[in-house]
Amino acid sequence: MVLVSSGVYRESVTIRKPRIVLRGTNRSKVLVDGEFRRANGITVTGAASVVENLTVRNHLANGLLFTGVTDEALQGAGAGGADYDPLDTVKFPALRGFRASYVTAHNNALYGIYAFDARDGVIEHSYGSGHADSGIYVGQCKPCNTVVRNNLSEHNAVGIEVTNASEDLYFLGNTIRRNRVGMTVLSNNLEALGPQHDAVFIGNTIRDNNDNQSPEQADGGFGIGVGISGGRNNRFERNRVEGNHSGAFVLRDEQGYPVLGNRIQENAVAGDQVGLVMLAARTGGNCYLDNGQTPTSPDPLPRAMTTCSAPDSAVRTLGQLQGPGAIPPGISFRDVPPPPAQPNLRRAAHAPARPALRLPGKVDVTAYRLPEPRR
Known part of the structure; x- marks a missing residue:
């Protein structure tokens, strides 16, 4: 040590x-x-x-x-x-x-x-x-065999970014708030191991990602809770998603990778936002079910997206992002105010060293419940 x-x-x-x-x-x-x-x-x-x-x-x-x-x-x-x-x-x-x-x-x-x-x-x-890309990034791994848990990411262009990162990958109990975009889950050709697939997102709070006093996002996104672009077979459950002005979840194809098989179920999606914005041309086995009484775009969604078992079909009317027409400019990463002091590791000067062996260990997703609503 x-x-x-x-x-x-x-x-x-x-x-x-x-x-x-x-x-x-x-x-x-x-x-x-x-x-x-x-x-x-x-x-x-x-x-x-x-x-x-x-x-x-x-x-x-x-x-x-x-x-x-x-x-x-x-x-x-x-x-x-x-x-x-x-x-x-x-x-x-x-x-x-x-x-x-x-x-x-x-x-x-x-x-x-x-x-x-x-x-x-x-x-x-x-x-x-204060990052011009993302506060936390996991990219290009398969299987990742990685857990991202109990972190706070705010005032970034993107809170947490996942690109071409797949299999045995868990995001649990994180708070992602006051970024321009909360989370992005991406497939692309800029890195190896595409497409992205089979990650699990449970027990996260994804809130108020409309911060214009953060660095500008490279792709211009703003007000989005979770953007899934070309990601496949990801699982979102028991997350609290609220106050994201352009949409809680946004699905689209990316660089030839269709967005497929993502299951968004039993989350607490607040009614102060559009719950799901569907920008892909086909349903692709994606489903949105039991997430609260929240409007979608299009509204109603294709029936194939509300059963989690229907075959792929065309989306006749594409959704539209909500929120302001003009995306507000960001600020330099240098100008974001530094954060307050964060909690310390207990007994830092005396605790024994623990190298990163046999990680992440057993992952118990049942331990991560739906976060409490804002007070």
């Missing part, structure tokens, strides 16, 4: 050795500061390594990066390579084992906590704000 005392560390850190635990003694006072000059704060390529109880801020690319990409020239703007070219997954096999716990990432140009070409991991009790 490397135990770090309070201070501002104006440097980049790379962990190449396996089973290293990098821990701050005080989450809000151990600061890895990029000074808006360096690309990444902490880069982890050592298997089963851990970063916990510290803050990464003010970098020109990413705050904390877990990746199997060992070529440093490819670890900047996109870990998949220059201009986000798809990565050679044979040359760079996935990092096996990682964990981020009690990490604060803020005011980094792209991603806060970024797991790319990495599997067998956990991101938990962490925080992301």
Whole structure:
């Protein structure tokens, strides 16, 4: 274990050795500061390594990066390579084992906590704000064998982003609020391992993602709770989704990947928004069922989308995004106010080191119930 005392560390850190635990003694006072000059704060390529109880801020690319990409020239703007070219997954096999716990990432140009070409991991009790892409990102893994749980992501272009990340992947008990877009679940050709499929989203709060005082989103999205673009066979249950002005769930095709087989069922979708906006031309086995008395677009939805068992059929009338016609401009990632102090790891100076071995362990989705409504 490397135990770090309070201070501002104006440097980049790379962990190449396996089973290293990098821990701050005080989450809000151990600061890895990029000074808006360096690309990444902490880069982890050592298997089963851990970063916990510290803050990464003010970098020109990413705050904390877990990746199997060992070529440093490819670890900047996109870990998949220059201009986000798809990565050679044979040359760079996935990092096996990682964990981020009690990490604060803020005011980094792209991603806060970024797991790319990495599997067998956990991101938990962490925080992301002020990112021009997303606070937390999981990309290009199959099977991911990863859990993202009990995190807070706010004031980003996107709260949590999932791209070409599939199988044994769980998002549980997170709060995603006051971003421009809450969550995106994507398939695309910019990374390998498309299409995205078979992730589970349970017990999350996805609220008020209409923040115009956050960095502008690259694709211009605004006011969306969950955008599923070309994702397949994902499961959304027991999530509370409210106050997203353009729509709670938005489904569309993406880069030749049709959106297929997504099951959105038994969520608490508040009536202050459109529950589902269907922008794909075919129903594709997607279904929307028992989510509260909330309007949809189109309204009513095709019957095939309300039974979760009907065959694929054409969508005769496409939906329309709600909300303002003009998307409000964003602000620079540098200008988002820094967050307040976040909870510390208990007994940080004395707790034993726990490398990221045999993660994520047994995943009990029944432990994540529907979140309470806003007070």
